[in-house]
Amino acid sequence: MNTTNEMVQQPETISQDVRVAPPVDVYENADEILMLVDVPGVDDAGLSLRLEGGQLDLEARQVPLEHEGFQPVVFARSFTLPRSIDSDGVSAKLEQGVLSVRLRKSEAAKPRRIEIKTS
């Protein structure tokens, strides 16, 4: 067995991101769906939210440290949204390492009170 040769033949690998699924809370009220995601060590620049075809893709990249030995992670998770979400009404805010995403419901999906008339 020639180990040296094997090592030479192996293709070089590019170090890949460590992807982690962050914990998420999902809440709902009459107007919106609220998602809270733990993404510590992520700044605005490292955050990407994409809404396409009823799917919300979240990617949050930790700010790397100059110190070696620390492996920054990428928080990544996808959600399938209900049809009732207004795709223009999505807003996000990052505070103390917690991302809050507000998904506004479309007007048609909001609960409505129907008057009952007695004849």
Add this chain to the structure above:
Amino acid sequence: MLSRWSNWGLYDFDRQFERTLADFDSVRREMNRLFDGNYRQSRAARSVGWPRIALFDQGANLVVRAELPGLNEKDVNLSIDQGVLTLRGERSAPPPEGYSVHRQERAHYRFARSFTLPCKVDVEKTKAALENGVLTVTLPKAPEEQPRQIAVRAS
């Protein structure tokens, strides 16, 4: 209840029986805790590895980095006693007012982690900052522990 006999076999059986009863008792206590509604908290308390913490030796400083999403300055308590650094805190994640809950993965955590520092540090100059949910503690090493260059001379 069985009485204890001088016969060893029966004595063993007796002890075994008592142990089984004790097992039942611990199961019952666990069930009670489950139904007390404290389950969420107890599960969080039992899980290890929160917060995620890294320690570095940067030569002149020791650095502690802890990921504490959702914590304010007042939620974190940091102390140094006889070369042991202790980080305590609590993260509560109550559901917001007026919302119904679909999914709750962000647990309530109460944590305390202690680290024996590998060398003397200058406590007065120690700094701690909380940014983007990450606590960074910078502990400058004591003057006698600072890295030093030693000149090599040819004799």
